Amino acid sequence: MSYPDLETHCGRIQRLEDAIGMLHWDMAAMMPEGGAAARTEQMAALSVIQHELATDPRIGGWLAASADSELDGWQAANRRTIERRYLHATAVPAKLVEALTRATAACEQTWRRARADDDFAGLRPKLEAVVELVREAAAAKGEALGVSPYQALLDQYDPGTTVERIDALFDELAGWLPEMIERVIDRQAKGPALVRPEGPFAIADQEALGQTLMAALGFDFAHGRLDVSHHPFCGGAPDDVRITTRYDEADFMQALMGVVHETGHALYERGLPAEWRYQPVGRAAGMTVHESQSLLMEMQACRTRAFIEYAAPLLRDRFAPGGGPAWTVDNLHRLYTRVERGLIRVDADEVTYPAHVILRYRLERQLVDGTLAVADLPDAWRAAMKALVGIEPPDDRDGCMQDIHWIEGIFGYFPTYTLGAMAAAQLFAAAREALPIDAQLARGEFGPLVGWLRENVHRWGARYTTDGLLEKATGAPLSADAFRRHLTRRYLEE
């Protein structure tokens, strides 16, 4: 009876993690600023308990005892997921976990100032300490999992996807992307001039419109909320999904597409298999699949011309009852598909975004391997930006200091953004073959698309790897083909 014991124990961990997720949402969306210290105490106490439960040596015993148990497909996948998590949780000694927590906290504090002051020299020793500890942790995890250190880090975010696969996919992408960026920008420069809608756009209007779109996409407000936070995210738990956005009175596009993006995440959470709700296999397959669901909505579905045809009257009714040249379908579509070389990843469009990611992936692999020293990061960053995006940052603030990931010790996460974009293109292409999607989107009808995703992606939870899931849903493992066809069609043909 050791497999049932695993389920009971891991069910408890999952419920605790859900509680932590709710508190995390509250911290970002509701908590008054003075509550921060108390929340840190609460979260730290829950994290210690979570860690104790996740490293409980009985898990190892139950895993060993259930190795030859007769399990069905779901149970076996669940056991595998539990085993993987247990290896991750137990690989790193408690002392190293503690040292990492302290080092990243110190690094983050320094980063907030150093970034503002463009002071990489000031940041450097703190970041070196973080990288050093991350390398130790990666080595420990790699040994436990029997893979390379960087592979072990990646495995935390996208289980089953290998560094070799990513290298192949990204090398291919890097082969054609710079030229495509060039061509798209040239083409857009020759096209009609953009007309920027002029604000202010009342936040209440933006919020109401966001809720309208969420409802159209199929967000269930009986099982979730929309609120405001500094960094938009999708949190909470599958039956109580909390998404956030932020508003800018001068620009409605960012908040609106942010809402659509987070709604994509939320639909995935809601569609996860309810019968495995509190087991690891019942949760997301990984960050690549999660990101594919948000990008499928934000980039694939909601920047089609068809969708803009549906959305344009809604936008006009709210923001410009008199209409005007900024509010035509043509102009709005141009706005939503504008491509520009920029320094900042989070502001990038879908064509240039992968270049930002490939750059980070290559650098973080070298940092983890020890072939790039933190001291050499600014130069390496500039060179890679020049080669991949085509521009060079004038400082480190908007260069290698722009992201919080490495500061927080998060290595191995970046590639999932672009793997997700590729998966989104591949899934959307498959859905488009099965359904008259453009006609449906032009009417704001997301039901069939979401139904297809539920059936082919959401309901499988973590049962398959990213490649396994893609193969099941689209007939092929993840590739860059659909993504390339998508960009070519939208930006060079349409």
Added chain:
Amino acid sequence: MSYPDLETHCGRIQRLEDAIGMLHWDMAAMMPEGGAAARTEQMAALSVIQHELATDPRIGGWLAASADSELDGWQAANRRTIERRYLHATAVPAKLVEALTRATAACEQTWRRARADDDFAGLRPKLEAVVELVREAAAAKGEALGVSPYQALLDQYDPGTTVERIDALFDELAGWLPEMIERVIDRQAKGPALVRPEGPFAIADQEALGQTLMAALGFDFAHGRLDVSHHPFCGGAPDDVRITTRYDEADFMQALMGVVHETGHALYERGLPAEWRYQPVGRAAGMTVHESQSLLMEMQACRTRAFIEYAAPLLRDRFAPGGGPAWTVDNLHRLYTRVERGLIRVDADEVTYPAHVILRYRLERQLVDGTLAVADLPDAWRAAMKALVGIEPPDDRDGCMQDIHWIEGIFGYFPTYTLGAMAAAQLFAAAREALPIDAQLARGEFGPLVGWLRENVHRWGARYTTDGLLEKATGAPLSADAFRRHLTRRYLEE
């Protein structure tokens, strides 16, 4: 080194309980209805962990080993509080705790229907089951603490206060209260007629006014929030106090006084000794003291004529810029001090409220002692209402089925409402001797009053019993004298 171990362990429990408190607030104020099942799972998982930590046998060992330790006053009080909690937590076998959880959940479900249908016969078997289990638990706790079963229940909510003290106080109160109610109602009937302000009163206005009053009282919005829930309460944690109210467009008085009441609770939480933040001694002394702080604001301070002089222009500016007879200080003060015999405790004014409480206290003692059968509760209720409040309920819905306390297995809590009202009167009288309170309230100046409360009540946390704290703050243990003088002055002399 066993006392420090106690602090470490109990600090962990307190942080976990704070996290549970935040989730409880979210459930009442933020959660979409579809999140209920998931929240139940999260709360249950955290409760099991809380119970495991609170009954950890090492606590017993540390308590025994620290019995002769040299501790200062705070540490000794902390150790006493920990010991008391440990006895409560370990007295009741896990099986009985589980049976109670199940029985009260079933009883509550039946109660929601049975109350609506005025069907006491339908409720009876479920309530009998609850009372039976409560009696078992009370017997177990009584044995562990070396006191009577009801005393053990009371001790959970107001440690240190004895049944004998309550009997004496309530018997005295019951001696003069019915006649006082009679006289006050007669007097008010002969006075000027009330003019009811006519709504609707926009919720946004009520909320803004509530926030204005909260700020005047000293609520720190950097460490707390005001939101909406079905049942108003004060939750969260001392550094992040979440209070709620509910709004009725037809009546602004309820929401506004609710906000003032919960702000009183919130100020107490904020004023608890920060240096003992995560130890039991650093938290509230008990429900009597807690309720004294809300009632001191709601009943003592904010229904004085002085405060109404301050508040009347604020109310007029918001709700009736044209003024009118409903908005004079005289009329508003009459509204806020109106006394009426009613069937429902939560709607009662401060003069009749104690009658409702004494009635419940006497009946619940008999239920726990076994001298009153659940079957005889409706008749006993009617007789006691007639004797104490002066009216008889026409049904059980607005009679013995009106409160959720017994349904949820909460016995021993009711008396703290009226002990709190008495303590509020006694503390307010003492503050009035020390400060020119009426002149200050007429200017909306709460700083001196809150400062007095911080100094004499809040900062002591759970270091003293209710009587000990009152004696320190006012020179005498809790008595009904100040409460009687207060009622006499406000309702029969002013």
